[in-house]
Amino acid sequence: MYYSVIYQSKAQYNFTSKDIELMLMRAKQKNKKNNITGCIVYANDKFIQLIQGPKDAILKLYDEIKADDRHFDVVTLHNQ
Template identity: 30%
Template sequence: MNLTRLVYYSQRNPSEKLDTQTLIETCQTNNARQNLTGILHYNGDHFLQVLEGGRVEVSALYHRISRDSRHANIILLSCADVRERMFSKWSMGLHQGMDERTREIYLRYFSTDNVNPETVNVDSLLDVLQDIAIEMAPSR
């Protein structure tokens, strides 16, 4: 089975209700059953998500997400076979908001924290999400 990583960006549809706690709990339950992992960064207006797993499962999930009315203007940034997972610890990790620490992470890789997904390097976005994931990890 090929391991695939997909990255997408979308705007939140403000006319649709969004309960992020229920959303992430549902994602975690469903993804765990299909051995999918990843991270979702939601800043209040936009979603940036990474999905990892089998090619068929990742593709099916992305198509389901693309039909979800909570998303608008979805942009597929990358979809490729990979050798290993970046976000293997979560069936789906959630990071919300754009606090000062998150702003600092963005500014480490970009000239602004207002990132245009059409003009940035996907590898840099993945670096941002990995750094955010490190921040999310529980202290030992």
Template identity: 40%
Template sequence: MLSQLVYVSNRKPNCTQEEISKILESCKKNNPPLDITGILLYSKKKFIQLVEGESKVITGLYDKIKTDPRHSEVRMISLSPIKQKSFPSWHMGSKELPKEKVNFNTDITKEDETIFNNILGGKEENGERVLNMLKKFF
């Protein structure tokens, strides 16, 4: 079953920009044969990742992700079946979030700001709202 998984975690201080590059290179190498796509948003302190693919494959990947020493407090926000991928050609799109105010590619309402802060805190569980919010970065 085609599914989408979103998690948030705390980036450890020793996870350098070089480590982020290694993560993205690994995704570009390993994800195509598994038919995994998605996006990674990251800041100096947080990761938000959305992965799409067959349910068993992405839950297995999530089990590996949880043990990665470059982050901590990994919290799944949502795992939902989907009819089609939202990022079908991106084996792992990425964007660094600024340490100051986050700039969205579309207008943001007060409600959107609340949803985004809930995502960062691992408190937003509505997969559709999470997806709609993450799409605003791309």
């Protein structure tokens, strides 16, 4: 089943563009392998991200993302 999640979170520290670039490079590789697409916005020390793809893969990734200590106060805005 196709699934999507949108969440917001607060960055644990001030990400530089290099930090974002490195994180996205790894995320893009993994997402592609797992048929996941999405987009992410980083502004004012907050993230908003959409991830979408096969339900199992999305739930697994979302658990990993929630446990990631580079951000906190993860709030689900949409899951369907």
